[in-house]
Amino acid sequence: MLSCLPGLAQAQGFAGLGGEADGFGLPARGHVLTFPADHGAHPDFRIEWWYVTANLTGPDGTPYGLQWTLFRSALAPREAAGWDSPQIWLGHAAVTTPDDHLFTQRLARGGIGQAGVTPTPFAAWIDDWRMAGPDFDALELAASGPAFAYDMTLTAQGPLVRHGEDGFSVKSGEGQASYYYSQPFFDVAGRLTLPEGPVEVTGTAWFDHEWSSQPLSDRQTGWDWFSLSFEDGTKLMGFQLRENDAAGYSYASWIAADGTTTPYVGAFEAEPLETARTDGAQVPVRWAVRLPEESVSVEVEALNAAAWNALSPPYWEGPVTVSGSHEGKGYLEITGYE
Template sequence: MRRAPLRSHLITALLAPILLLTLAGCEDTPPAGTGAGFAGLGESAEGFAQARPGTPLRFPEDHGAHPDYRIEWWYLTANLEDDTGEPMGLQWTLFRQALSPPNETPPTASQPPGVWVADQLWMAHLAISRGERHAVAERFARSHSADPIRDRTGQAGAVAQPFRAWLDDWTLATRVEEPDADTFERLTLTAFDGEGESRIGYRLELTAEGPLVLHGDAGFSQKSADGQGSMYVSQPFWRVEGEVTLDGETHVVGGQGWLDREWSSQLLGPEQAGWDWFSLHLDDGHRLMAFQLRGGGEAGGDYRSGTWITPEGEPRALAPQELSLTPLASSRVAGREVPTRWRLEVPSADLDLIVEAPHSERWMDTSVPYWEGEVVARDHDNDERLGTGYLEMTGY
């Protein structure tokens, strides 16, 4: 789910009609169609590869793009503190959506690959949060699956080795120079928008202090009782250091990050209207990913799943019945009621948490809007602070 399963956060990139109009320079954007499921993620994807149990994952190849799948994202969130101890949150996401299956409309001599012959749409989101302030930027690009992206000259793309994912000058790229090393272990994220007092962005160094985590069944994350799902991998062990610029002021920051990688062709069932996704860094070193898709469960109920991760990075998949996610309080945000206080229970891990957003104004007013922001996890019984993380909510 970016989570998110969806994570989110995100998914925006999936609205091809809207993006086509936006990328073509239209001034007016029509309202999104209802589609099948949230943002059309339940639509049939005939001709594309399907995420299935037993699909082998291969690294470093799977750090790069998968144009044979319809949708994909690279999704980073981070809980940071600046040099005064003030909490800050950030998000950076790169989304890719294919408009047609590979080779369905190949380029020709008269129409070579390029910005006007596109079968891939790209979207990137940047967000920074500090106190009540929540700043957001969004960019779009297009490409063709036949573009020679390995020369890294296109407007957007993602290459596995050496790793680089980018849209214009917003770039997530390796800092590893050794040719035989894992170039996903140390990354630099650079993304800025605006000028002067309105400038926002960051330059950050990410260092992995634990292994990649495969969710679900060896990387296949089921999203409904009917079997739809995605290939889902996370790096929840990032140490993050660098500088963040907000409203023209630059802050030295440090903290923890979580990066999700998902690719799929039909992520949801048609009746699923949205999701709630949590990623938590607990103070004892454990990590937790948990989500529920509203609808798509047995007898029409919600579908839940998650992963309990040890400090050493060993994952344990959580079945739907092992998780309980209960909204306790809502906030009025962007003209709608959004649940910003939750009870999250995982009895098998002896976990009973209250997860709450310290600030409710974390609305992503992007092409397809959603809520994404920092949360604090506390013990349900004694209110002891146990960790921090991020929450993403769509379809409200």
């Protein structure tokens, strides 16, 4: 079934995300995102994901990271009942500690109830992994694997944030784009179950929902994506999409403490300062990140350099600390390194 996942079962560069989108929907400028409907699935688009990352702290001050992701990939731009459904679902879950990185995945077909997303009341699930609640401001989050499990409560403390032009997020100079919004204001409380035993944790979480049919240019080889929460209440989402023989494309959303968002095209800078060899690739794990227009000049460092998800597809994803002009925490996702 993995061989049928267009874009999601490619190599580390996620190169299939620049493939053809014949027959599928394409994002358009001026489209208005509507909630709660757009919390749900969009089966006429080829690729979609619902993504939670969380920075957590245990009773003794130990930092942890958590990931919960549900991917949807379509073989055709439609939905159908039973085994006729062309929708394929993939779940990734991980927990990162200063000394370990635990991860697992689930794979499912659409149309038979094994996986899906409904907007009202909100529920996203694959097998017994769930993110659900009466509305999107109060959610329960759960996943488990051979070596870990977690059960969390997420409570929104601020508004949804639309990236780009009211949710129309451009990804290349050629105009490829996605629809993209976040909820970066979740408070989190719950329990991690680790090999050494249960740990009660609290912290903050960041949710992303993105969908498209051709979000990357076929020249782009991978991305570096940062979600950073600063101690003064401001937040920064920034990414750069790399190309082998060109400067690539960068974007940032500067998010004020009240949720007011300012977009910056081409102003976000992320420079690798140190790399580490993981099981899968030589990856940058310490970065200089700058957004001069907002006087941001920080160093971003991985909590655990070995946060490599040897999954389908493989990539690096883990919690980071932030120091410099702003102090804080966040998450980093990087793809396309060898």
